Amino acid sequence: MSPRGREPLTRERVLGAALELADGGGFESLSMRKVAAAVGVEAMSLYNHVANKEDLLDGLVDIVFGELEAPEPGAADWKDALRRRAHSMRDVLNRHRWAVGLMESRVAPGPENLRFHNATMGCLREAGFGFREAVHASSVLDAYIYGFALQERSLPFDTPEEHGAVIEVKQAAIPDMTPFPYLVEVMTEMATAGYDYATEFAFGLELILAGLEP
């Protein structure tokens, strides 16, 4: 029995604690020692359930893939299915900002990763896209979605008002903006009207979806 009669440590409990740490304190606060402390154990005990930190990250990333809404097989409206998929990805990547740079770079894709990408390719192929066309379509969609999430990630607040305040601080830190008139325009406009990420995301997504056809 574990110390203090705790339930036994499992890979799932380790991943769960790690996910909570990453979502809460950010990726840099995700250390083996802190994960261990969160499950009430010494750091070295984690290696009984996880090969190393890379393996832990693989597990975390696949949990995130599991939260994504994959297109249903045989969806009636493929464009709507891809639209819902894209919005789901933005939502999930905003919940797990630390994951943005990791999702695409896993060398060992997990089962949820495979499921998700298989469903995406299936949606496109069934909609009548040729093989190369389907690759093109999913490539441009995912590049846009991940890239948008990357830009959105850096902003540590949610409402347009908060955003405006930060822009003002940023602007004040720059000595002389006169050589950059178009940036002045952007910053003053952002500071007053704010910046709506949801609208912005939808604009680019619809532009891309409009350009895709089997």
Place this chain on the structure above:
Amino acid sequence: MSPRGREPLTRERVLGAALELADGGGFESLSMRKVAAAVGVEAMSLYNHVANKEDLLDGLVDIVFGELEAPEPGAADWKDALRRRAHSMRDVLNRHRWAVGLMESRVAPGPENLRFHNATMGCLREAGFGFREAVHASSVLDAYIYGFALQERSLPFDTPEEHGAVIEVKQAAIPDMTPFPYLVEVMTEMATAGYDYATEFAFGLELILAGLEP
């Protein structure tokens, strides 16, 4: 005089050594101690020329922004200017793969960063885009470019042949692919025909450019 009659240490020399380290050994090999060793000094000496590691990264990122080809003021063909800008960004981000996750998230934008974004907004505004339209356009373009670079970054090789070989290894590592028929199609096709990132990038870029109009 510095030890062994070396030229004096400057911020530029520190940034130059750091850039070389990051480009060579990858971002994780970029430590204050290794940068210091590269310029023949102890780690603590760097703090005379750089506030901290964050400041060093700010400096590196702005060097990368300086390598980007910004649209010329008064460009005759705005679409071609943005096309050249996009390809330049892909080239530079491939030379400095470590920079992909950092470019968009700098809290303190450097002068080259300002120059580049001002030129981009200027190109769009002069082409007749309204303010919000210009923001939409640069947002979708940059999200796509950064996202594409993010996906391209993970592949540590350049030719389609090498890529095919890695796909085969990846495929062999997965136990049972029968639940994922569309992925099997992707992987066999990739393993035989390879994957041309330049063509793929151009497809998405042209799709987006075609959808943009003032």
Place this chain on the structure above:
DNA sequence: ACCTGAACACCGTTCAAGT
């Protein structure tokens, strides 16, 4: 003014030792 040694509070990971 710039460089350094020693120190602090951290990392991931290994390994022999415990139960």
Place this chain on the structure above:
DNA sequence: ACCTGAACACCGTTCAAGT
């Protein structure tokens, strides 16, 4: 079978001390 203490080779950064 699982957990641990001690250890190793690293981090970024501070600070008092050197020149």
